[in-house]
Amino acid sequence: MNSSSVGKTETKILKYNGTIELSSGIEFGPIDIAYETYGSLNENADNAILVLHALTGDAHAAGYHNITDKKPGWWNDMIGPEKAFDTNKYFIVSSNMLGGCSGTTGPSSINPQTGKPYGLSFPVITIEDAVKVQKILVDFLGIKKLIVAGGSMGGMQALEWSVSFPDYVSKAIIIASTSRLTAQGIAFNAVGRNAILSDINFNNGDYYDKKYPEQGLSVARMIGHITYLCEESMHKKFGRRLQNKDKPDFDLGIDFQVESYLQHQGHTFVERFDANSYLYITKAVDYFDLSEKYGSLENAFKQTNASFLIICFSSDWLFPVSQSKEITKALVKVGKDVSFCEIESPCGHDAFLLEFKTQTEIIKSFLKRDI
């Protein structure tokens, strides 16, 4: 355990017995919300930071659940005493997204009306819906003012927070993110979904007590992984090196290290993630489009009262720098306070989970400005 870690943490569940109106018009509930908190809320209840996870994340953002855990929470490098999100100063909240599979209600949860998992009877959700659910949690915790921060899909949620709850959000930190996916981004998600939907074990989403559609989910994850890296990082990490051999095998098995890595990523992902959740959450990501919803990005941002920090990474081709610049320009155009920072990194989209030193400096200085 790292000495500056938040230490032992645990995921709690807030059981919300009401319903929310989803973007689709459907009233949905009850909803379990899985969350963790680190640090303490101050008297004014205005020192909270909501960190928002990416596609396959969960509420466990920092610390260790058990002394035997090999890995800490997914943003442990960023959350803790004197870290970017300093638990000595801030009350950090992290929750699993609606539609997820790590405690918050999603397609693998039991539908109380049937006593069986929702499966494909789970309603299609949006980033806006996920944010509505987070608002329930934040209200429950008694938070009055909020800083929101997230990378990738987490950044989409942070953007949505700043637009949906303008009187609530004081600062928004948007990392390696976008106000809308590119056509290429939709395409990669669509192929991943296709791999899952066409797995013989998918069984129309009803597989929870049967064979799991692991091959399809594994292929979807492999596709995703290629997009999270970039050619430069793949070249450095693997190049054309063979996997434990001097010469290729001249068979159809694995020859190159990069193949072995991807297959491993696919296999381990299947153990921790639900195929239906993958379908629903990628769909939510595809749907997210602030400019479509408000007519233009400028229109969307007119109502925000937050200060923005936009961070992007030079080698990120999934959520490219140009998209972060687009957000920044729109914010400037409507007179909002915005800091933009492009970090030179060879790590591709994954940089937001890796380049924590540079991010820490930038985020600390942004947070320091008026607290």
Next chain:
Amino acid sequence: MNSSSVGKTETKILKYNGTIELSSGIEFGPIDIAYETYGSLNENADNAILVLHALTGDAHAAGYHNITDKKPGWWNDMIGPEKAFDTNKYFIVSSNMLGGCSGTTGPSSINPQTGKPYGLSFPVITIEDAVKVQKILVDFLGIKKLIVAGGSMGGMQALEWSVSFPDYVSKAIIIASTSRLTAQGIAFNAVGRNAILSDINFNNGDYYDKKYPEQGLSVARMIGHITYLCEESMHKKFGRRLQNKDKPDFDLGIDFQVESYLQHQGHTFVERFDANSYLYITKAVDYFDLSEKYGSLENAFKQTNASFLIICFSSDWLFPVSQSKEITKALVKVGKDVSFCEIESPCGHDAFLLEFKTQTEIIKSFLKRDI
């Protein structure tokens, strides 16, 4: 039918009853070689151009097989009277690659020893092996000197020709190609193969009289298609436009045009291509590495006697411009005659099949130089 088309064409089969030694050391034969020719071989037998197809191409490069055909051969825009490859001057030869599924022996061919399709008993082949088979065809046709030309995997074969048969190849036209795939390129191929191998109907490659592994092959093709385009071309072609609707459906089906396009590409591909061939040919592409084989790219090129034309496209991220520059630099370094041309194009890797006007000018002027 286009007036400057080569008109009605047909695929012939050369039945080679000998064997060749494959890169793996295996002696393999007999081999059927499917080919087409356009134009006439001159008396000196030195006006031949061998055009080499990309991953999923075939021998049918130009003209129409039937008056009712909707589509001509795959490079019809480039082959014909007064076209880039001018059939008034040149004798154009095109053949299906070893391991393919359009007439040349491949995994779907009948193994004469068993009377059944080879399936996965087909040997793993390389680009070098494919070129060896083409040499048999070229000798059979009585060709004494050869110009080789190809895009993508076709360019790899053209490079291999110029290195393997230095006294034979007078000119080599290498389009949107590389001397070795990037780690990212291998990764995309590996995921595609994985999708096929994990299809329940794949049945260890023995599916010819059973259910076809169409879902896996379709996913592999979709992945491929994303890499053949680029974000710019996808943005122009599809953007975030919805498919025949004003609002998203809020279900897990197809919402965006780009999804519909990819699914269509996947479905139609399954009708014309063999899943086993996809495995074998992508593996051959992964293995190809001139610098690994000869110690360095310079070493590989030392023995060539060809003049080279290297064409690449600005938006091609699968076979990026940097790789064409690498080839060019190596050729220059060992004193070879080389012309390099980067074409500004928004069409991604697919540009070699689309940007035929610019390519025609460049290729014509290159071919004119001393014939």
